[in-house]
Amino acid sequence: MIKNRDIVMVGLAALDTRSGSNVINLAEVFSKQNRVLYVNYPLDRMTILRKRKNPVIQKRLKIIKGEIPDLKQVNDNLWSFYPKTILESINQLPFNRLFDFLNKINNKRFSHEINRALKKLNFKDVIIFNDTDMFRSFYLKELIGAKTYVYYTRDNMIAVDYWKTQGIRIEAALMAKADLVVANSTYLADLARKFNPHSYYVGQGCDVSLFDKKLIQSVPEDIKNIKKPIIGYVGVLYTLRLDIEVLLYIAKSRPDWSVVLVGPEDTAFKNSELHQTENVHFLGRKKMEEIPAYINVFDVALNPQKLNEITIGNYPRKIDEYLAMGKPTVATKTKAMEVFENYVYLAENKEAYVELIEKALRNNSPEKEAAREKLARSHTWDANAEEIYRQIEKIENQT
Numbered sequence: 001m002i003k004n005r006d007i008v009m010v011g012l013a014a015l016d017t018r019s020g021s022n023v024i025n026l027a028e029v030f031s032k033q034n035r036v037l038y039v040n041y042p043l044d045r046m047t048i049l050r051k052r053k054n055p056v057i058q059k060r061l062k063i064i065k066g067e068i069p070d071l072k073q074v075n076d077n078l079w080s081f082y083p084k085t086i087l088e089s090i091n092q093l094p095f096n097r098l099f100d101f102l103n104k105i106n107n108k109r110f111s112h113e114i115n116r117a118l119k120k121l122n123f124k125d126v127i128i129f130n131d132t133d134m135f136r137s138f139y140l141k142e143l144i145g146a147k148t149y150v151y152y153t154r155d156n157m158i159a160v161d162y163w164k165t166q167g168i169r170i171e172a173a174l175m176a177k178a179d180l181v182v183a184n185s186t187y188l189a190d191l192a193r194k195f196n197p198h199s200y201y202v203g204q205g206c207d208v209s210l211f212d213k214k215l216i217q218s219v220p221e222d223i224k225n226i227k228k229p230i231i232g233y234v235g236v237l238y239t240l241r242l243d244i245e246v247l248l249y250i251a252k253s254r255p256d257w258s259v260v261l262v263g264p265e266d267t268a269f270k271n272s273e274l275h276q277t278e279n280v281h282f283l284g285r286k287k288m289e290e291i292p293a294y295i296n297v298f299d300v301a302l303n304p305q306k307l308n309e310i311t312i313g314n315y316p317r318k319i320d321e322y323l324a325m326g327k328p329t330v331a332t333k334t335k336a337m338e339v340f341e342n343y344v345y346l347a348e349n350k351e352a353y354v355e356l357i358e359k360a361l362r363n364n365s366p367e368k369e370a371a372r373e374k375l376a377r378s379h380t381w382d383a384n385a386e387e388i389y390r391q392i393e394k395i396e397n398q399t
Contacts (some may be wrong), residue, residue: 002389003033006123011131015080016038018383023131025225028384031078040082046089083113091166111143134171151178153188159309176382180395187335200391204315205381208324216296223297232298239268239283246304249350251277262294293327303331324376326369328360
């Protein structure tokens with residue numbers, strides 16, 4: 001267990017973000033036993049130009065002007081820090097030498113601000129925990145004099161066009177020079193190991209406290225009268241990640257089933273044939289606290305991921321949410337899903353989805369539901385943090 005250490009956390013998510021993020025959850029757990037400085041991402045010129053009227057950006061500009069404090073204590077051991085600097089917008093710059101030159105400037109501006117906060121808090125022998133911030137934090141270990149640098153990979157970022165131009169080169173170089181790389185999927189750990197032998201799968205945390213059948217008091221009105229069995233999905237309906245063809249095949253193959261989709265849609269989903277299919281029901285976006293009640297009505301839960309560079313290594317947190325509710329679940333077979341293979345039906349094609357849903361409906365039992373719940377509740381953020389601690393201790397003991 002890492003205790004009484006000073007940890008600097010950097011990444012792509014701000015602590016005041018509305019949506020959840022692994023690094024925010026981990027910051028809260030790390031701060032139970034250590035002092036943690038959570039560094040919110042700095043502004044860059046293009047973001048200011050494009051989103052100047054956004055309340056979040058306006059807040060950051062006020063911080064830079066000194067109108068709002070840049071360092072805020074969140075709990076006894078956790079501080080949220082907003083760098084009072086503006087970086088150059090270089091992510092998609094195609095010229096390597098120019099990118100490297102400007103990236104060093106950005107890193108110096110960023111680290112200057114972090115050093116200012118470290119001095120104020122008297123942080124020593126720092127551990128850096130970098131959540132996929134591959135550009136701004138490339139030189140961070142040298143520039144703040146940290147003891148240990150941990151790079152955390154939780155998504156295959158370089159599969160996304162926005163990151164590809166420089167990310168393919170820079171992330172590989174950053175992994176190679178990091179003391180340690182930790183990943184939330186076996187697939188991403190295997191990728192990282194190509195560049196750094198000290199790359200390890202550390203699991204994934206998930207807060208499933210809301211996802212408890214005993215807490216459900218009623219059935220939501222918009223699902224109450226939908227015909228059973230209900231084959232359901234909860235989450236964003238984006239074609240980058242979800243396979244419309246699989247959903248259509250399920251609905252058309254078994255018109256006696258109701259396919260229920262809960263979540264916001266992108267344009268492709270809105271314009272898809274699914275909306276003209278009688279047994280497909282779109283229930284729209286729901287608040288997080290409402291979602292368990294919908295899952296509770298499902299007879300089988302789905303995660304029909306489209307298999308591509310972006311999704312293949314993802315650890316889908318929704319699987320833990322489904323299992324915490326005891327639901328039989330059918331999902332696309334990927335390397336990252338291997339950790340669930342004894343608890344989730346894994347489909348390799350659309351035909352297999354229908355076969356496995358039938359099997360899931362046929363073979364469910366209270367014993368299987370209890371086993372699913374137990375597995376999901378073992379995937380805590382504390383357990384995730386402990387595995388990260390174990391790898392940090394191991395690497396520090398070798399140096």
